[in-house]
Amino acid sequence: MKPEELLAMADKTSSDLDRYEHRIHVCTESGCISVQSDVLLKNIGEEVKRRNNQDKVCVKGVGCMGLCCNGPLVRVDDVMYQFVKPEHAGVIVESLSAQPIQELLCDTGQPFFARQKLVVRDNSGRVDPESLVDCVAHGAYQALLKVLTTMTPQQVIQEISDSGLRGRGGAGFPTGLKWSMVAKTGGRDKYLICNGDEGDPGAFMDRSVMEGDPHRVLEGMAIAAYAVGAENGVIYVRAEYPLAVKRLTKAINMARRHELLGPNIFGTNFNFNIELRLGAGAFVCGEETALIASVEGKRGVPRPRPPYPANYGLFGCPTLINNVETYANVAPIINKGAAWFAQIGTEKSKGTKIFALTGKIRNTGLIEVPMGIPLRDIIYDIAGGIPDGKAFKAVQTGGPSGGCIPAELLDITVDYESLAKAGSIMGSGGMIVMDETSNMADVARFFMEFCMTESCGKCIPCRVGTYEMHELLDRICEKRGTPEDLQLLKDLCDMVKQTSLCGLGQSAPNPVLSTLRYFEQEYQNLIAEAQAARGQVTQAITGEHIELEVLP
Amino acid sequence: MSAVTSTTQSITLTIDDKAISCRSGETILQVARENNIDIPTLCYLEGLTVWGGCRLCMVEIAASPKLHAACATECTEGMTVRTTSPRLKQYRKMIVEMLFAERNHVCSVCVSNGHCELQNMATKLEIDHVRFPYRFPRMEVDNSHDYMRLDQNRCILCARCVRVCGEIEGAHTKDVKGRGVLSAIIHDLDEPWGDSQTCTGCGKCVNVCPTGALTHRGTAVGEMTKKTEFLPYLTLMREVKL
Ligand SMILES: Cc1cc2nc3c(=O)[nH]c(=O)nc-3n(C[C@H](O)[C@H](O)[C@H](O)COP(=O)(O)O)c2cc1C
Ligand code: SF4
Ligand code: SF4
Ligand code: FES
Numbered sequence: 001m002k003p004e005e006l007l008a009m010a011d012k013t014s015s016d017l018d019r020y021e022h023r024i025h026v027c028t029e030s031g032c033i034s035v036q037s038d039v040l041l042k043n044i045g046e047e048v049k050r051r052n053n054q055d056k057v058c059v060k061g062v063g064c065m066g067l068c069c070n071g072p073l074v075r076v077d078d079v080m081y082q083f084v085k086p087e088h089a090g091v092i093v094e095s096l097s098a099q100p101i102q103e104l105l106c107d108t109g110q111p112f113f114a115r116q117k118l119v120v121r122d123n124s125g126r127v128d129p130e131s132l133v134d135c136v137a138h139g140a141y142q143a144l145l146k147v148l149t150t151m152t153p154q155q156v157i158q159e160i161s162d163s164g165l166r167g168r169g170g171a172g173f174p175t176g177l178k179w180s181m182v183a184k185t186g187g188r189d190k191y192l193i194c195n196g197d198e199g200d201p202g203a204f205m206d207r208s209v210m211e212g213d214p215h216r217v218l219e220g221m222a223i224a225a226y227a228v229g230a231e232n233g234v235i236y237v238r239a240e241y242p243l244a245v246k247r248l249t250k251a252i253n254m255a256r257r258h259e260l261l262g263p264n265i266f267g268t269n270f271n272f273n274i275e276l277r278l279g280a281g282a283f284v285c286g287e288e289t290a291l292i293a294s295v296e297g298k299r300g301v302p303r304p305r306p307p308y309p310a311n312y313g314l315f316g317c318p319t320l321i322n323n324v325e326t327y328a329n330v331a332p333i334i335n336k337g338a339a340w341f342a343q344i345g346t347e348k349s350k351g352t353k354i355f356a357l358t359g360k361i362r363n364t365g366l367i368e369v370p371m372g373i374p375l376r377d378i379i380y381d382i383a384g385g386i387p388d389g390k391a392f393k394a395v396q397t398g399g400p401s402g403g404c405i406p407a408e409l410l411d412i413t414v415d416y417e418s419l420a421k422a423g424s425i426m427g428s429g430g431m432i433v434m435d436e437t438s439n440m441a442d443v444a445r446f447f448m449e450f451c452m453t454e455s456c457g458k459c460i461p462c463r464v465g466t467y468e469m470h471e472l473l474d475r476i477c478e479k480r481g482t483p484e485d486l487q488l489l490k491d492l493c494d495m496v497k498q499t500s501l502c503g504l505g506q507s508a509p510n511p512v513l514s515t516l517r518y519f520e521q522e523y524q525n526l527i528a529e530a531q532a533a534r535g536q537v538t539q540a541i542t543g544e545h546i547e548l549e550v551l552p
Numbered sequence: 553m554s555a556v557t558s559t560t561q562s563i564t565l566t567i568d569d570k571a572i573s574c575r576s577g578e579t580i581l582q583v584a585r586e587n588n589i590d591i592p593t594l595c596y597l598e599g600l601t602v603w604g605g606c607r608l609c610m611v612e613i614a615a616s617p618k619l620h621a622a623c624a625t626e627c628t629e630g631m632t633v634r635t636t637s638p639r640l641k642q643y644r645k646m647i648v649e650m651l652f653a654e655r656n657h658v659c660s661v662c663v664s665n666g667h668c669e670l671q672n673m674a675t676k677l678e679i680d681h682v683r684f685p686y687r688f689p690r691m692e693v694d695n696s697h698d699y700m701r702l703d704q705n706r707c708i709l710c711a712r713c714v715r716v717c718g719e720i721e722g723a724h725t726k727d728v729k730g731r732g733v734l735s736a737i738i739h740d741l742d743e744p745w746g747d748s749q750t751c752t753g754c755g756k757c758v759n760v761c762p763t764g765a766l767t768h769r770g771t772a773v774g775e776m777t778k779k780t781e782f783l784p785y786l787t788l789m790r791e792v793k794l
Binding site: 299467 | 602603604605606607610618619621624625626642643646647650651653654683684685687708709711727728730731732733734735
């Protein structure tokens, strides 16, 4: 499409939307659909039609509004409703001309909403992810237009570098630097990959971005492709995310139809295409070299780096690989400027981060907060603290590659550096909260079991090491452990961390190391109980032996 | 591995206090071997693509906090490499111990007893016992081929057989299935070896296998010796250059 056409489409759709008297937004992401929000949306549509109000009331399915535990969430003009059931459709439509329904009200002034800062998710809950025109009316593809018509690739890279954006896939590598490395490689055959594998237990940030605002991901990728000089992009999504796959497929098709993807975008000589590839659900396929092997149709196992994908990636070509959330940050940076972005967050960690809150916490769901927010504020304000009068014990960040942070460290800020100092990592954004009833050795065993079953099996330290560590943790948790087992476990942690081939193995010991760092006493207690039980067994045996002797 | 190295330069580096010069593009392992410095390896085989799976070749490089796999790390100007240290020895021992704990390596009844790279490695690393819990998995022996046999109990998953089959013979009969400790070597789509339509029966896999996992049938305890004369020519036998 031509630049004027995009602007015309945005204007027309906006004014169409303005004509409605009321707006009803129903969350249609996986979480709410699991409690029938799709039926609810259909019912509301029918109720509106029955009253012949289609011209006055806009009903649409939108992306996640965050408070997943209270779903389905519905926004009606300025109020939000929670726990809405399909049979509520009638009363909701009825209430448009009356008072809001008190029993369903969800307070949008509560800290859960008030303390968030929406950059990546600012359109989630506002736009219909399945409608290109609706997204365009809310600003989609404006950044791409600006980039293609007014900026050189170098300027784009400079802008991203200045913003201080760092990769959201886990390691926090500076995005601008990565782009410039790929841009510098010669040749025209380059690839762009969007990493949507998201395999950590308890994480669903990327899923939500792909389901709730897929065009933002496509736009970010197109801008990156222009900056590094690539013409072909691949989005790698796990097949366990059928809704994300469906929405991305639809988004790509619509963007192609409107010539926002394909040859000569906006009448310039920039061409860009995106293909979807589905992963079969292996955690290790989130690792960049394994992902590339998988896209090439090979077995998804990592290979030694260097060469890094920036030099030798997909089919041997220079390849830029970034996370979904990283790409989703690009359009806002271009629209509002690097300086705007850089003033959010801390000195070394800029912008916001999406976290998936799960575990023993009142408000489970998705939040987007500025980097540098104190962990305590997330747990007690936003997440509402621990339910059932229990005490907070620890929070696991970074999933199976991360570590746990105990109550004494709740005042640390959430950014790449402080989390690393506390022995954990930012990771991709999972936050699993544990209360006093959790045993930390058991928590470590859970994550080790995950690593053991997800290890690709290529290198010995990870393949056998995770098995052996799991075996030792199992002994300790089942009160069969000895002090020697604990020592062997510590030795293994060190060895597996130092010698494994890829990040999976190198970080697999982290949950054990961090629980040992803060909660070694719990391991010691389990071992002491095991020793005591063994003592009793020995006594029982010797006792029986004596009895046998006195028999006539 | 790296994209075309257009010009070869001369590089100087230090390995174990010895000043050495080499060509750019050479790996630490290659240069060490050319200079009679021994770095233990199990998965590396000259002429096959670098696998980087056994992690025995890990070395220390001055000013780097990490360990590096010598087989997969190219030499750079001024690099200072240490191929052995108490820590490295400890790690290497643990790795080989783990292999013994992973499957059923009962040397006394193995056809490769006395001619086995794993056994020799254990001796070299002075392993006298295994500290880890044994898995004792139940594993299959594939006896379906006319004159070759795959005994999963002895396999260390070094993937040499997979690489020689795909890269040199061009058959790609062998591959790996599964994940983690449940990984296993398969033929075609996990069929009995004897039923394979792609296996040419060349026997290269048997000869590159470091253990008693791939052997000739009809051999008794200790009788299996591998023919290794062709190994120095693997690089020349390749159609696709490394
Ligand atoms: C075991 C493992 C799993 C990973 N899984 C993911 C993932 O699910 N999503 C992701 O974006 N990055 C994942 N990564 C990180 C990627 O390798 C890569 O660093 C990242 O996609 C780069 O993007 P970024 O610079 O935008 O963060 C994983 C890394 C490892 C070692
Ligand atoms: S560390 Fe684990 S996942 Fe990574 S290559 Fe080694 S075995 Fe595979
Ligand atoms: S069969 Fe032999 S060569 Fe093949 S992976 Fe196993 S040990 Fe290595
Ligand atoms: S020889 Fe380098 S990892 Fe096996």
